[in-house]
Amino acid sequence: MAQSMELLRRTLGVVWFLGQIYILYYPPIPMLVRPLHVMMATALVVLWFPLRDWRERGSPILPLIDLSIIGALIAATAYYVLRADYLTERMENVDPVLLSDIVFGVLTLFLTCEAVRRVLGWNLLSVIIVFVAYCWAGPWLPGWLHFQGFDFPEFIEIMSMAGHGVFGITTETSVTLVFYFLAFSAMYTVVGGTELFMDVAIKLVGRYPGGAAKAEVVSSALFGTVSGSAVANVTATGSFTIPLMMRTGYSREAAAAHEAIASTGGQLMPPVMGVAAFVMADILRMPYSQIALAATLPAIAYFGSLYVLVHLNALRSGIGSLPIADIDAIAPVLRRIALLLPPAALIGAFASGYDASMAAVVGMVVAWACSYLPGGRPLTPSRFLEMMDDCARQASAVAIPIAAIGIIIAVAVQSNLAIKFSTQMLSLSGGTLIGSLAFVALGIVVLGMGLPTVAAYVIGAILFVPALQKLGVDVLASHFFVLFFAVLSMVTPPVALASYTAAGIAKANANKTGLYAFLLGLPSFLIPVAFVYKPAILFIGSPGNIVLAGIMLLCGTSAWTVMIAGYLDRALSIVERMLFAVLAMLLILSPFDLAGDLASVGAFLMLTGWCFRHRLSGRRHHQTLPGRE
Structure with missing residues (x-):
């Protein structure tokens, strides 16, 4: 049988x-x-x-x-x-x-x-x-x-x-969008593309302090471009990166936590985001390409702040780079460089105006062709059958929760529960924006405990987004705010699915791993607040506003990251950490006009330079010693 x-x-x-x-x-x-x-x-x-x-x-x-x-x-x-x-x-x-x-x-x-x-x-x-x-x-x-x-x-x-x-x-989203991107991800994995991401990451950042954890961050960002599942990302990359991190000095819990928080960000990384992003596109009746574009700056800030935190923690803890043997051999990467073409083709199809499902098919065709180039893994009939079987497994595990969530949506909409709930939420939060954002963030994190991201997002979108819109928050920013916290719930204790999956691979304590991943993700909790106050971060508005908003987002998350790490070339004093915290709030909440925003950016750069003053003065002194002109 x-x-x-x-x-x-x-x-x-x-x-x-x-x-x-x-x-x-x-x-x-x-x-x-x-x-x-x-x-x-x-x-x-x-x-x-x-x-x-x-x-x-x-x-x-x-x-x-x-x-x-x-x-x-x-x-x-x-x-x-x-x-x-x-x-x-x-x-x-x-x-x-x-x-x-x-x-x-x-x-x-x-x-x-x-x-x-x-x-x-x-x-x-x-x-x-x-x-x-x-x-x-x-x-x-x-x-x-x-x-x-x-x-x-x-x-x-x-x-x-x-x-x-x-x-x-x-269910319509699953039929018309999600299946095709899962098929692209399955095909790209079968032809060997995901292994290339890991090799590229190791060669790029493995030589620096905390090289193993940095390689995990970069590889998860790259893998996130073709896969939108936190648990799948952990499973795909964790079996390699977790032992690598443990070998270079990270504890089991630390290695698993780095894997969990980095892989969770894959749901936010364009062009293939998590399933919830596809559902968002259908709810808002927007092209998926517009959703993917809007996610670009938040995704960069997510992985950028995580990379900075990994770097500062590695300097403070004295964790070194990867062994030279792991990072010097460049030939294997160059031999498989053609496997970067399928994601590039997918992005190119988006840019050329193809709809999302057809862009995924274009990526699949290019992946099939690249599999026969040097360094590829030829897509033989047996591998093609393997790919279809894997695609069906992933698609069925995604389609069922998506269909079931439709039951929740129908009840909430047909009973007017969504409208009544949003009215009550505004009353409880006092009608203030910052109070409502805190209420929504907490509600989404609680809803996301043990639920897949798409379920937490959809329930949150039904119950909370109407209230945020009543407070004047842009509709796209409202949905992205809910999505971001639904994603972060995957690493928020006490029930953190991505953290528990990584802990299983590392044979680590699940609760300690979840807490560690939560602490690593703290800089990211400011990102959704930023695009509520500055929707230009989501590519809404003029190019000038988008550029300024992007700079302020990166500076704000960096300031918050430095405050959390308490280290920047040296251990920071309490006063310095508090100054970074204040600047982070000013950069994220942006309470001033243009001149005030630019002054906040300048103050951040000046404070950063102040913390590096000993190194800079030492370097100038070294360069002016006798005999060095």
């Missing part, structure tokens, strides 16, 4: 991959392709995460349950294929909900929730259960939580018969 199930899984993966390529050129009606997408993902989740491993011997009951679920999936798929035209043409809240609609609607919700449980456990499923319960508990709840509730046919109609619920906008 094990071989049969593996063959079925691989076959479904191939069919799904080829089907997605087909619909890119010949798109069917949404109420056909969205159910097919969810059913295919659910079937693959059942095969990838069975109740009991098919190869184990024992009671046949659990495998029979899995087979029954697959049978139910076949029936549900047939129903949606046969009823696709009807579901497209029917009038919501006018046409009746039939008994067959209710039966298959309930079946669809059950299958989706069971798939969520298998992929993510009970965390997201518990949130879904709370929102679904609200549909019937509403009439008995007090105050602003009260609403009239739904009857059962109305609930089924919302959740499984229209462009809401399981087959809503989030």
